[in-house]
Amino acid sequence: MRRLGISVYPMHSSAREIEDYIKLAYKYNFKRIFTCLLSFDGSKEVIINNFKKIIQCANENDMEVIADISPKVFDELGIDYKNLDFFNELGLYGIRLDLGFTGLEESIMSFTSKKLKIELNMSNGTKYIDNIFSYMPNEDNILGCHNFYPHRYTGLSYEHFIKTSKQFKSLGIRTAAFISSHSADRGPWPVNEGLCTLEIHRELPITVQAKHLWTSDLIDDVIIANAFASEEELKALSEIDPYVLTLNCEINKNAPELEKKIVLEEFHFNRGDVSDYLIRSTQSRVKYKDHNFEVFNTPDIRRGDVIIESSLYGHYAGEMQIAKKPMKNSGKSNVIGRIAEEELFLIDTIAPWQKFKLVNN
Numbered sequence: 001m002r003r004l005g006i007s008v009y010p011m012h013s014s015a016r017e018i019e020d021y022i023k024l025a026y027k028y029n030f031k032r033i034f035t036c037l038l039s040f041d042g043s044k045e046v047i048i049n050n051f052k053k054i055i056q057c058a059n060e061n062d063m064e065v066i067a068d069i070s071p072k073v074f075d076e077l078g079i080d081y082k083n084l085d086f087f088n089e090l091g092l093y094g095i096r097l098d099l100g101f102t103g104l105e106e107s108i109m110s111f112t113s114k115k116l117k118i119e120l121n122m123s124n125g126t127k128y129i130d131n132i133f134s135y136m137p138n139e140d141n142i143l144g145c146h147n148f149y150p151h152r153y154t155g156l157s158y159e160h161f162i163k164t165s166k167q168f169k170s171l172g173i174r175t176a177a178f179i180s181s182h183s184a185d186r187g188p189w190p191v192n193e194g195l196c197t198l199e200i201h202r203e204l205p206i207t208v209q210a211k212h213l214w215t216s217d218l219i220d221d222v223i224i225a226n227a228f229a230s231e232e233e234l235k236a237l238s239e240i241d242p243y244v245l246t247l248n249c250e251i252n253k254n255a256p257e258l259e260k261k262i263v264l265e266e267f268h269f270n271r272g273d274v275s276d277y278l279i280r281s282t283q284s285r286v287k288y289k290d291h292n293f294e295v296f297n298t299p300d301i302r303r304g305d306v307i308i309e310s311s312l313y314g315h316y317a318g319e320m321q322i323a324k325k326p327m328k329n330s331g332k333s334n335v336i337g338r339i340a341e342e343e344l345f346l347i348d349t350i351a352p353w354q355k356f357k358l359v360n361n
Contacts, residue, residue, distance in 0.1 A: 002214060002242035005032025005176070005223035006234075007195075010050045012186050013227065019057045021228045026061035028238035032176070033058050034145075034223050036068040036188040038098060044077055044086065055091040064093035066119050066145075068188075071101055081105045084112045094119050096145055100128060107135035110142055119143040122175065123156060123197070125164045133171060144168035146197040148178035148225040150189055155199030165218035176221035179209035181229035195225030207236050208342055215245045215349045245350065246357040248340040249306055252297060255336040258288065259308045262320055263337060263358050272352045278307075278321045279350050285309070285318040293317045297334050301327040304344045306337035306358065322347055 006025045008018045058065045079086050087095055094117030109118050122144040149155040168175050180196040187195050194202045201209040213219040251260055268281040293311045301323045311317040312332040
């Protein structure tokens with residue numbers, strides 16, 4: 001199951017603010033919470049006082065909390081990796097190792113507590129996960145999660161993101177990555193120029209970031225890295241179908257009703273024999289083969305245009321297409337809409353046989 005998550009930072013926000021945010025996120029079916037122990041300065045007692053009530057609130061609202069730690073945190077708090085009772089007592093679902101050990105320790109930790117998940121940093125691109133698996137961990141207790149990057153221009157490239165995500169997903173590990181709210185201003189560090197995993201997401205609408213991560217088919221959980229996202233953002237994210245890419249488009253108001261229905265209501269998937277120029281959804285041409293699709297709007301075609309072929313194209317009549325490149329119009333292809341500008345890059349992610357939807361802005 002693909003899920004949504006939020007992040008909270010008790011060192012920078014009041015308990016009341018965080019608890020209200022948790023309850024709001026629960027309202028919109030968010031299931032995960034990320035928090036950070038890396039930048040927390042204090043004793044075990046201070047951490048317990050600041051975190052335990054918040055974690056309890058999360059658990060009461062059916063949300064799982066994973067805290068970011070490192071070997072340094074183990075040393076400072078006097079915690080032995082063979083005994084993770086401290087984290088269990090806090091009520092954590094898991095701990096995320098921002099920096100890891102040698103591999104053997106992670107393997108042992110995955111057996112130390114049947115309840116506690118060990119989440120590993122996915123962003124480095126080394127053989128770290130392979131090394132851990134060579135020590136035969138309890139695979140059911142291993143998770144993966146990318147980093148986020150508060151400094152502009154330091155986020156992951158898409159190529160590196162795909163490579164490192166495949167390392168984990170190929171082993172059957174549940175994965176996560178971060179997106180950034182444009183209404184939030186709090187993170188674990190003073191620098192906050194957005195908090196996202198992928199650099200190309202930094203200025204994008206939060207819903208587009210989530211769609212892009214999910215359409216990679218490599219990420220299970222999408223987590224808002226900064227706090228506090230607006231209710232509008234939480235609601236919009238909750239309405240995304242995480243399994244079917246849904247693209248926003250603007251439909252020509254003068255388009256015939258059947259053409260509008262084909263675009264917005266019919267079931268779409270890209271043909272397996274893919275084209276460099278078009279995404280082709282062909283079931284509508286079969287369903288409406290007896291309908292006469294008249295010519296009504298045939299300008300030259302731009303990347304992102306939504307097309308319904310007219311009956312002048314014979315057995316192609318009624319086929320819906322999305323243009324991936326500019327093309328000359330033969331005078332037979334009706335342009336009836338256009339993909340939203342901020343989502344144009346998503347059409348390049350649609351794979352052969354991939355299902356997708358279009359909704360009118």
